[in-house]
Amino acid sequence: MPLVHCPKCNKEEAIDKVLTAQSNQNIIYQCPHCAYLKRQIHTSKG
Numbered sequence: 001m002p003l004v005h006c007p008k009c010n011k012e013e014a015i016d017k018v019l020t021a022q023s024n025q026n027i028i029y030q031c032p033h034c035a036y037l038k039r040q041i042h043t044s045k046g
């Protein structure tokens with residue numbers, strides 16, 4: 001599983017733990033370490 005760096009606290013986390021895909025196909029990034037939240041992340045997937 002690829003890792004992503006939080007842009008705020010710079011900690012690594014597995015991408016499936018920090019990214020949540022919503023039913024409207026928005027992607028939400030949420031860092032479990034510092035609670036940083038960002039919507040509509042663009043991934044290189046697909």
Ligand SMILES: [Zn+2]
Nearest residue numbers: 006009031034
């Ligand atoms: Zn963070």
